[in-house]
Amino acid sequence: MSVIVDRSTRLCTSGITGREGSFHTLNNRAYGTAVVAGVTPGKGGQDVEGIPVFNTFAEAVAAEGANTAMIFVPPPFAADSILEAADAGIATIIAITEGIPAHDELRVYTHLHRTPGVRLIGPNCPGVLSPGKANVGIIPASFFREGNVGVVSRSGTLTYQVGNELAQRGFGNSSIVGIGGDPVPGSSFVDIIELFEADPETELIVMAGEIGGDAEEAAAQFISTSVSKPVIAYIAGFTAPPGKTMGHAGAIVSGSHGTAAAKAAALEAHGVRVGRTPTEVADIVVDTLGGSR
């Protein structure tokens, strides 16, 4: 098993006719993901290398049974596209788009939170990869193979760095989930860790957090009460100065809140081992699982 995307995924890309949208959608198809449709208003009836394009999500769902959406449209149109996908009955929405206004994210989050059966991953995330099964997004799949470590991260390249260190030690992944670096992510660490806890293939969970917000602290609390599997954490941004946004809209230390030290302390207080570098995280995984499989 795996989480969020797998062989039952039927993907529809919003923004499939754009340069980035078509490139990554075709990459995902080449990996083996069932890409069944694309949506670009005004381009219904066309196709992208054989993938049918529809004007609306409702048509894509009716005609092709799409159950997963990937959002690649520019920020001004992204919130609308996410809401359209949810309205059409799509259960899993993965938003890659970076730079969506925070108030748009807040309205979308609040609405989806009240809509049963919809899960939003991102925005501003690299997507989800379940090695050997499906890839939805921009994660470079060639660096990862099937295995028993679930990875959840706020940052794309940091995920690749941690995943690569694990791969060098012989570990593969059940799924790799990028939840994104924005102030209001659709899914939190807690949401994804809950899925990994329930996934029989996942034996260990690696979470890569960063400064800003309190999602890591909430995860620490959740892990202590509701997670039986070992969780290893990494936090980026120990040297980040307060008041400066470090690249991600959500990565900012305000006052004494959101520091890396406070997050590491909260996790350690709840029994989660925290690696000080990505290399140390991989070493702790080896130590915990006792060699590769």
Place this chain on the structure above:
Amino acid sequence: MDLLEYQGKQLFARHGIPVPSGAPARTVDEAVAAADEIGYPCAIKAQVQIGGRGKLGGIRIAADREQAREHAQAILGMDIRGLTVGEVWVEGASQIEAELYASIVFDRSARAPLAMLSTRGGMDIEAVADQTPEAIASLHVDPLLGFQAFHGRRLAYEAGVDADLVRPIGAFLERLYGAFIAEEAMLVEVNPLIVTPQRTLVALDAKVTLDDNALYRHPENAELRDLSGEDPQERMAKERHLTYVKLDGDIGILGNGAGLVMSTLDVVALHGGRPANFLDAGGGAKADAITAAVEVILSDPKVTAVLFNIFGGITRCDEVAAGLIEAFAQIRPAVPFVVRLDGTNGEEGRAMLAGAALPNVHPAATMDEAAERVVELAHPEGHGR
């Protein structure tokens, strides 16, 4: 983006929030002319994005023209915690009967706007929040429902405002919330919100933080600038569409992806080095972006060594190598570079760099090795300083 006080007040005024009338000034003569226009007594206020400027002499009351000149001379150009005052705001002095505090914050944890009100506004609101948090009434507003009249009443009664002010405070908060939503702010704060002897409310200060991602919908806000707070390297990076944050060390850092760059800063620090900057070349950075990034990093004279840490996903290592080779052709850097290229097209990128045989460029296989090496090169006389 953080606004200066007067920019915040002008924004408030657009939403019907009462503010004292005033004018900005960048020279002493402008300030005196503004004071003459407004009338005396008037307040001359330093425009810097730092709290506590009043305690540091950045706000002074002028009783007449002579004092206005004197105060403007003293404040313009003064240093407030490292920021040079380049602008003052001149406004009519207000009569104050009571000082309240009001704000709306984008509360990420609760995923809802948080509205706050206190009757203990003024200079020590941080101490109030710290020692007697119950003196600040607060509630979350449903983002799909918006601010309701009962929200205002509840805050007013819980904060304990005088009975005659309950309705005006409710109306004030509703407008403040309206400004928060319409301008897509992350924070709107009024401290102090004053009660005049005529029992009217006036926002005597304004602290506004706007969402950078929403500025494209607010062109009038996108044009606002605080020249005093902008670092030359940060301005240069912004013009080149690079994500750059100046830090105070001497090792220039470039990476791809915010999380990896933050991690690189930490690993360099663990090896005893001090990063000079955060620079995220972004996903899919092409050769010209890398060349531009090298220029920005090296424009900081403190930089004595540079670390490139790339793990290519959608970024291709051969593009990064091409950009670095181009940068060396254009700039001829005088400081050593340590380069770690891994991920997509890593082999090609490493081969290109080896083939180019750039002077003083040191390849490293891992992030740890790269960090260790760059710290050695930055401080050849030994670790630490």
